[in-house]
Amino acid sequence: MFETQSGRAISAGGPTLVAVTEPAAAAAATEIPTQVPPQGSRGPDPDGPDGTVAPDGTGVSEGPGGSVAPESILRRQAQRESAARTYARSLPIVPVRARGLTIEGADGRRYLDCLSGAGTLALGHNHPVVLEAIRGVLDSGAPLHVLDLATPVKDAFTTELFANLPPALAADARIQFCGPAGTDAVEAALKLVRTATGRPGLLAFTGAYHGMTAGALDASGGAPGVRVTRLPYPQDLRCPFGVGGPEGAELSARWTENLLDDPKGGVPAPAGMIVEPVQGEGGVIPAPDGWLRRMRAITAARGIPLIADEVQTGVGRTGAFWGVDHAGVVPDVMVLSKAIGGSLPLAVIVYRAGLDVWAPGAHAGTFRGNQLAMAAGTATLAFVRENRLAERAAALGERMLAALRGLAGGHPCIGEVRGRGLMIGIELVDPDTGAAAPSLAAAVRQECLDRGLIVELGGRHGAVVRLLPPLTLTDEQAAAVLDRLADAIPAAARRTH
Numbered sequence: 448m449f450e451t452q453s454g455r456a457i458s459a460g461g462p463t464l465v466a467v468t469e470p471a472a473a474a475a476a477t478e479i480p481t482q483v484p485p486q487g488s489r490g491p492d493p494d495g496p497d498g499t500v501a502p503d504g505t506g507v508s509e510g511p512g513g514s515v516a517p518e519s520i521l522r523r524q525a526q527r528e529s530a531a532r533t534y535a536r537s538l539p540i541v542p543v544r545a546r547g548l549t550i551e552g553a554d555g556r557r558y559l560d561c562l563s564g565a566g567t568l569a570l571g572h573n574h575p576v577v578l579e580a581i582r583g584v585l586d587s588g589a590p591l592h593v594l595d596l597a598t599p600v601k602d603a604f605t606t607e608l609f610a611n612l613p614p615a616l617a618a619d620a621r622i623q624f625c626g627p628a629g630t631d632a633v634e635a636a637l638k639l640v641r642t643a644t645g646r647p648g649l650l651a652f653t654g655a656y657h658g659m660t661a662g663a664l665d666a667s668g669g670a671p672g673v674r675v676t677r678l679p680y681p682q683d684l685r686c687p688f689g690v691g692g693p694e695g696a697e698l699s700a701r702w703t704e705n706l707l708d709d710p711k712g713g714v715p716a717p718a719g720m721i722v723e724p725v726q727g728e729g730g731v732i733p734a735p736d737g738w739l740r741r742m743r744a745i746t747a748a749r750g751i752p753l754i755a756d757e758v759q760t761g762v763g764r765t766g767a768f769w770g771v772d773h774a775g776v777v778p779d780v781m782v783l784s785k786a787i788g789g790s791l792p793l794a795v796i797v798y799r800a801g802l803d804v805w806a807p808g809a810h811a812g813t814f815r816g817n818q819l820a821m822a823a824g825t826a827t828l829a830f831v832r833e834n835r836l837a838e839r840a841a842a843l844g845e846r847m848l849a850a851l852r853g854l855a856g857g858h859p860c861i862g863e864v865r866g867r868g869l870m871i872g873i874e875l876v877d878p879d880t881g882a883a884a885p886s887l888a889a890a891v892r893q894e895c896l897d898r899g900l901i902v903e904l905g906g907r908h909g910a911v912v913r914l915l916p917p918l919t920l921t922d923e924q925a926a927a928v929l930d931r932l933a934d935a936i937p938a939a940a941r942r943t944h
Contacts, residue, residue, distance in 0.1 A: 517554050547572060547917065556899065563915045563917050566759045566785050569762050572790075580822040607825045612797060615777045620798065623635055625815060626814060629758035632784050633756065636782050637754075639802055643718075646715070649721065650714075651677065655726065657723075658758075680699070680729070696741075707749060724771050725770055725870055727913070730911040755771050757770055758782055761783055761785070779802065789825075791817065836919070844869045848866060860887060871913070873932075889904065894934070894938045914928070
């Protein structure tokens with residue numbers, strides 16, 4: 448039995464759900480001061496333990512700049528914005544305030560945000576240390592935009608970042624500030640290794656996601672045209688070799704090795720290999736540590752630079768500061784964005800000095816000098832390091848995974864629970880066939896939203912419910928998230944049958 452925030456117990460019908468407990472020291476380190484609700488708001492404090500939604504589902508109609516009517520705003524968005532918009536379709540929320548884990552909508556409802564800006568908000572919404580860092584720059588009179596000129600703010604960010612890199616890379620590293628998004632950093636990484644090696648080809652993996660620009664899409668799993676060699680990414684539930692586990696990972700490594708060494712394999716020596724330590728959009732699939740070490744050995748032996756895409760896995764998300772740390776792998780290039788900007792747009796690549804052969808101006812970007820993002824990023828990196836939030840994510844994530852696996856025992860529509868740290872995925876399946884169940888996943892997302900919980904979907908078929916809560920998540924909040932999921936999944940299963 449699992450004691451929830453509502454005070455009731457949930458029977459999983461299988462292995463017992465595991466209670467989540469939090470060491471006092473960790474709790475003190477990650478606690479966010481209470482925010483006084485603005486005049487006219489209803490419901491509990493936005494950063495309360497469970498962010499309970501106001502019973503009547505109504506409340507504040509006043510936001511920054513005066514009153515707001517959420518229906519009108521949503522209608523105008525639908526009329527004016529591109530058909531390419533995504534989250535706005537499945538999450539019809541008009542946020543007006545946010546704190547920690549919780550978002551408050553213009554209608555007064557409060558939601559536990561387990562999307563966290565797709566992993567951007569390592570410390571949650573409006574963390575005090577981030578706000579203080581931003582105010583410090585604003586109050587100092589420093590320039591906010593300086594292209595790639597040297598500034599004290601940039602120097603502090605680079606120093607803090609290098610202090611947290613794998614030591615073997617930091618000792619011989621260069622950094623390139625790219626455009627504002629992770630996809631810009633991916634483009635820079637691909638250009639870097641192609642320039643350094645003089646080779647055009649690239650190795651990437653099935654299920655990968657590296658961004659939305661042309662070169663990044665080419666390396667992603669959904670590319671319409673194949674200009675990149677696709678390699679099998681190991682997984683258990685849908686192993687490409689039908690075996691899963693260590694044997695499946697070994698077969699994946701052997702396939703890669705054989706393909707590169709076969710003179711008739713059709714794959715000349717590539718410029719680099721790009722890999723996610725945990726595939727995020729691909730369905731929250733962690734790379735096996737031994738397999739990732741094999742990829743490092745295979746590329747090193749053949750003079751192929753290894754690029755680690757740490758855009759979503761970096762800064763403590765997986766229970767180590769970087770996703771590659773679990774395997775003890777030191778890549779040649781690291782692609783960094785999302786959390787390193789402390790919620791503001793920032794993207795960089797860090798790479799071995801030997802690759803730094805491009806000419807001045809070979810890669811640039813107007814918004815690579817965002818001083819507010821660098822200050823927010825420095826504060827975030829330091830807070831994660833000083834408060835050991837990566838270790839906290841490892842412990843809390845493991846307990847949440849255990850609780851969800853207990854829940855799966857009573858619900859055959861849950862095909863697999865997987866993840867690492869506070870990067871968690873629940874794949875939903877047809878109980879009779881084992882096939883991916885995207886309509887059920889969409890129903891779970893909606894049932895979660897109805898209960899005041901924001902989750903998103905991913906995976907090959909959009910059938911994986913994804914959790915990316917902030918690293919400041921408390922035990923009480925984790926219990927509330929599990930509580931709402933435990934309600935939403937059976938409710939969605941009833942709706943879709």
